[in-house]
Amino acid sequence: MKEENLLKKLWGNERTRAGLKLIIWLAAIFLVLATMSLISHFQSPKNSNSKDKTIQTITFENMQKELLNNNFEYIYNITTNNINLKYHGKKAQNQEIGLKQSTEGIIKYYINDNTNYQVNMSEIQPIDNLFAIINSDFINLDYIFNLTNSLTPIMKTTTEIKYNTIINSKEYTIDIKNNLENITSITIVSDLENYQLEFKNIAKITISGPSDEI
Numbered sequence: 001m002k003e004e005n006l007l008k009k010l011w012g013n014e015r016t017r018a019g020l021k022l023i024i025w026l027a028a029i030f031l032v033l034a035t036m037s038l039i040s041h042f043q044s045p046k047n048s049n050s051k052d053k054t055i056q057t058i059t060f061e062n063m064q065k066e067l068l069n070n071n072f073e074y075i076y077n078i079t080t081n082n083i084n085l086k087y088h089g090k091k092a093q094n095q096e097i098g099l100k101q102s103t104e105g106i107i108k109y110y111i112n113d114n115t116n117y118q119v120n121m122s123e124i125q126p127i128d129n130l131f132a133i134i135n136s137d138f139i140n141l142d143y144i145f146n147l148t149n150s151l152t153p154i155m156k157t158t159t160e161i162k163y164n165t166i167i168n169s170k171e172y173t174i175d176i177k178n179n180l181e182n183i184t185s186i187t188i189v190s191d192l193e194n195y196q197l198e199f200k201n202i203a204k205i206t207i208s209g210p211s212d213e214i
Contacts, residue, residue: 060161063183064145066202073201074098078134079194085134088214092207099214100130110210119210138188138195148174 076087089098089109096111097119108119109130116131117124137143148163151174155162163174175187182202188195 058181060178063178063181067183067199068141068145069203070094070141071203071205072199073205075198076139077194077196077198078139080134081192083133087139090201090205090207090214092205095207095209097207097210097212097214108210108214117210122211124210135193135195138193139197144174144186144188148176 070091070093073090074087076085078085078087083103086101087098088101089096094113096109098109100107100109109127110117110119110124111130116127118127118130131139147165148161151163151165153161154164159178159180161176165172165174170190170193172188172190172193175185175189176183177185182199184199186195186197186199188197
């Protein structure tokens, strides 16, 4: 009875009645928000799609296949018998265009279906000495990967694999690096030879013809 009389007394007072209404109103809002939060929690998927939990791993074999599609920009710095050469170009399927830099100067070259041409302004002329003094196997990705896939690595991390091998009685070290998405470089080194192959813009190259810019 005393509690009822106290409640009636408080409700009868205009100031306390306003305070009680505010408390009831806030309690109602809290209850509504708490209910909505619970509903949202139980309706949302706990795993939010399996792809959010599963990170696809790009394997070294995938990186090899991507590079073997022959669509990339490259820089080849080569030293052989104290002669320095640089090839900067791009490949797209059966076409290739680039610049060769040597002690004789710089030439622009174009390769189509394994035929080599020198580009002079708008004209192209067949040439047979584009890779004359280098070991062309060491810029041939099919050859390199067939060789390394048959070898046991001497060092292997997530971003680098290194091999030792003997070719024509010479010892070579082959070092292949990647950025977890693509192979970025291949280095082949012996006492008198150094082939540094760098790759970028993989699967992003288009070539329309010999007049393209490098």
